[in-house]
Amino acid sequence: MSVGNHSYTLIESENDLRKLVSEMRSLKEFCFDTETTSISALASNLVAIAFSWKKGEGYLVWFPEERAKTLSLLRILQPLFENTSTLKVGQNLKFDIQVLENYGIEVKGPFFDTMLAHYLLEPDLRHNMDFLSETYLNYTPVPIESLIGEKGKNQKTMREVPVEKLVEYSVEDADVTYQLKHLFEPRLIKEGLTELASKIEMPLIKVLADMERTGVRVNEGDLRSFAVQLREDIIALEKEIYVLAGTEFNISSPKQLGDILFLRLKLDDNARVTKTKQFTTNEEILQRLSYKHPVIGKVLEYRGLRKLLSTYVEALPQLIDKSTGRVHTSFNQAIASTGRLSSNNPNLQNIPVKDERGREIRKAFVPEEGHIFFSADYSQIELRLMAHLSRDKSMIADFLSGSDIHAATAAKIFGVEISEVTREMRSRAKTANFGIIYGISSFGLSERLTIGRKEAKELIDGYFNSYPGVKVYMDESIRKARALGYVTTMFGRKRYTRDINSRNQVVRGNAERNAINAPIQGTAADIIKIAMVRIHERLKKEHMKARMILQVHDELIFELLPGELDKLKEMVIAEMSGAARLDVPLKVDWGTGKNWLEAH
DNA sequence: CCCAGCACGC
DNA sequence: GACGTACGTGCTGGGT
Numbered sequence: 001m002s003v004g005n006h007s008y009t010l011i012e013s014e015n016d017l018r019k020l021v022s023e024m025r026s027l028k029e030f031c032f033d034t035e036t037t038s039i040s041a042l043a044s045n046l047v048a049i050a051f052s053w054k055k056g057e058g059y060l061v062w063f064p065e066e067r068a069k070t071l072s073l074l075r076i077l078q079p080l081f082e083n084t085s086t087l088k089v090g091q092n093l094k095f096d097i098q099v100l101e102n103y104g105i106e107v108k109g110p111f112f113d114t115m116l117a118h119y120l121l122e123p124d125l126r127h128n129m130d131f132l133s134e135t136y137l138n139y140t141p142v143p144i145e146s147l148i149g150e151k152g153k154n155q156k157t158m159r160e161v162p163v164e165k166l167v168e169y170s171v172e173d174a175d176v177t178y179q180l181k182h183l184f185e186p187r188l189i190k191e192g193l194t195e196l197a198s199k200i201e202m203p204l205i206k207v208l209a210d211m212e213r214t215g216v217r218v219n220e221g222d223l224r225s226f227a228v229q230l231r232e233d234i235i236a237l238e239k240e241i242y243v244l245a246g247t248e249f250n251i252s253s254p255k256q257l258g259d260i261l262f263l264r265l266k267l268d269d270n271a272r273v274t275k276t277k278q279f280t281t282n283e284e285i286l287q288r289l290s291y292k293h294p295v296i297g298k299v300l301e302y303r304g305l306r307k308l309l310s311t312y313v314e315a316l317p318q319l320i321d322k323s324t325g326r327v328h329t330s331f332n333q334a335i336a337s338t339g340r341l342s343s344n345n346p347n348l349q350n351i352p353v354k355d356e357r358g359r360e361i362r363k364a365f366v367p368e369e370g371h372i373f374f375s376a377d378y379s380q381i382e383l384r385l386m387a388h389l390s391r392d393k394s395m396i397a398d399f400l401s402g403s404d405i406h407a408a409t410a411a412k413i414f415g416v417e418i419s420e421v422t423r424e425m426r427s428r429a430k431t432a433n434f435g436i437i438y439g440i441s442s443f444g445l446s447e448r449l450t451i452g453r454k455e456a457k458e459l460i461d462g463y464f465n466s467y468p469g470v471k472v473y474m475d476e477s478i479r480k481a482r483a484l485g486y487v488t489t490m491f492g493r494k495r496y497t498r499d500i501n502s503r504n505q506v507v508r509g510n511a512e513r514n515a516i517n518a519p520i521q522g523t524a525a526d527i528i529k530i531a532m533v534r535i536h537e538r539l540k541k542e543h544m545k546a547r548m549i550l551q552v553h554d555e556l557i558f559e560l561l562p563g564e565l566d567k568l569k570e571m572v573i574a575e576m577s578g579a580a581r582l583d584v585p586l587k588v589d590w591g592t593g594k595n596w597l598e599a600h
Numbered sequence: 601c602c603c604a605g606c607a608c609g610c
Numbered sequence: 611g612a613c614g615t616a617c618g619t620g621c622t623g624g625g626t
Contacts, residue, residue, distance in 0.1 A: 250622090250623075252606095252621090252622055252623070253622080253623055253624080254604085254605050254606070254622090254623080255604095255605090255623075255624075256623090274604075274605070275604090276603095276604065276605090278604085278605080280605090281605085281606085282605075282606060282607085283606080283607075303606075303607075304607080304608095306607095306621085306622085307606085307607055307608065307620095307621075308608090310620085310621055310622075311607080311608070311619090311620060311621055312608085315620085315621085332618095335617095335618075336617055336618060337617080338616075338617060338618095340610085340617060340618075341618095342617085342618050342619070343618085343619080344618095344619060344620085345619095346619090346620090347608085347609085347618080347619045347620070348609095349608095349609060349610075349618075349619080350607090350608045350609035350610085350618080350619065350620085351608080351609070352608060352609080353608090353609075354608090354609085355608090358608080382610090382616095434615080434616095435615060436615095437615085437616075438615035438616045438617095439615065439616075440614085440615050441613085441614055441615085442614090443613075443614045444614050444615055445615090447614080447615095448615085505612090505613075506612085506613055506614080509613075509614070513615065513616065514616075516616085517615085517616040517617080518616080518617095520616085521610090521616060521617065524610095525617095552609075552610070553609080553610045553617085553618095554610065555610085
């Protein structure tokens with residue numbers, strides 16, 4: 001086994017540390033891994049740093065508990081991390097970068113993150129180090145539990161682990177990571193993923209690290225008073241529901257609710273059931289039955305309010321950092337198989353916006369005193385990409401004309417002038433446009449529009465007659481997926497379509513929709529990432545104080561002093577719309593405000 | 601502790 | 611006859 005035979009050295013004195021640093025000064029690259037007291041980077045104290053730049057070899061620098069002493073040791077290491085001609089290799093580098101930032105050390109690129117490299121190579125597999133080591137090195141690393149115990153309240157921290165034990169565990173991780181780097185690098189080249197890695201994903205690490213550290217202010221008072229109001233309304237609804245149903249039950253239990261609606265009240269003899277044989281009680285079903293009984297509307301309202309209360313209004317205040325007074329989300333760069341980011345703890349990418357009461361939550365996101373928000377979002381980016389990638393003349397023309405795209409689509413498929421498009425026609429065309437991006441069927445469209453299948457099929461036929469290139473492109477995407485086993489974005493990001501030739505038509509259908517959607521959604525993800533990297537670079541280079549704080553798939557949110565607005569607006573719009581050259585314009589809408597809702 | 605069902609975003 | 615719109619996170623209930 002490759003990792004078994006090794007020589008891991010503990011650096012025991014300041015003198016040894018100086019020797020180590022002087023030896024490392026000439027390196028082109030090194031791998032490092034920090035050990036800390038917490039899994040939350042921004043709250044972490046440093047315990048040790050492991051280094052490796054040769055297979056089977058490495059060093060551990062251990063730091064005492066006193067911050068002052070740790071800082072003075074780190075001053076010795078600082079030049080290594082700040083040297084822009086050394087490649088820093090690591091697994092999930094965002095974490096290590098943030099930990100060192102806690103000590104005033106700015107780790108500078110270039111970076112090579114093995115987690116992100118593997119995310120590009122195999123987007124729908126796992127990317128944690130244990131999996132990578134077992135899969136690619138055929139080696140199971142020392143489990144962290146052997147040092148700090150099983151998770152739970154008795155789990156120790158790295159601070160309590162004897163340093164002799166820490167050396168073996170920690171340097172091994174750096175050693176494994178370094179070896180993985182040399183396995184993944186040639187694979188990236190072979191798969192044509194080098195640019196995506198070096199120009200987009202690796203530079204984005206620092207961008208996200210900065211955004212997370214900045215965080216966003218939440219007005220806790222607003223949420224607390226909204227919570228009081230919500231709880232009152234929920235209790236009132238509860239009472240009404242019990243009266244209407246003629247019995248008390250747990251409204252939040254889909255099982256109990258289903259039995260009440262369909263056994264007790266008998267609202268539908270042919271009620272749909274889930275695979276676990278419960279009655280389906282989701283919004284779509286309930287909405288359709290709502291004319292039959294007044295309890296249904298109340299249940300829907302109850303559900304909505306409970307969701308707001310538990311997921312947002314009660315949860316967000318608990319995630320406000322005591323030292324910054326802000327919430328610091330984590331952006332995960334290696335989850336979504338299409339290339340999108342995801343956000344958690346808290347998830348700031350699913351804050352309500354559509355529903356009137358949900359919008360109250362967005363209002364609670366506010367800038368620091370004297371500051372404002374600026375929000376910029378791509379208008380219809382996925383449909384524009386459909387136009388570009390399919391080269392459909394008529395869809396491109398619709399975007400170039402600058403008219404409302406859904407209205408233009410409606411005019412075409414319903415055969416009327418744009419000026420004669422009704423709200424209903426536009427709304428149907430909009431549903432069809434979204435459906436197209438997701439690879440919808442005539443059945444799916446008929447469900448969504450509550451129209452007959454025949455009518456839905458005619459609508460889709462009309463759509464493809466209006467935009468024939470789109471049909472050709474979709475067929476071509478599936479053909480490519482069948483031939484190659486994967487599809488790609490404009491920037492070469494891959495998604496494998498393993499089930500594309502499955503004999504099971506449900507499974508195959510899923511793969512076909514992925515083949516259509518992934519290049520569109522993925523290219524949009526690539527484009528906004530490019531914009532983020534460039535904007536981050538310019539904010540720094542131009543010494544601007546404005547901070548990029550959030551990304552929500554096609555939208556970027558900034559916090560700034562009003563005096564910087566004109567400059568920021570011009571720069572952000574230029575970088576976002578200039579992030580890719582398309583056959584249609586990349587339109588960017590924007591807004592400003594004293595809270596997120598206003599700015600959006 | 602895990603899964604199902606549901607609901608929020610794009 | 612069955613199936614049926616991409617990508618996520620997180621809550622509650624309910625079974626183990």
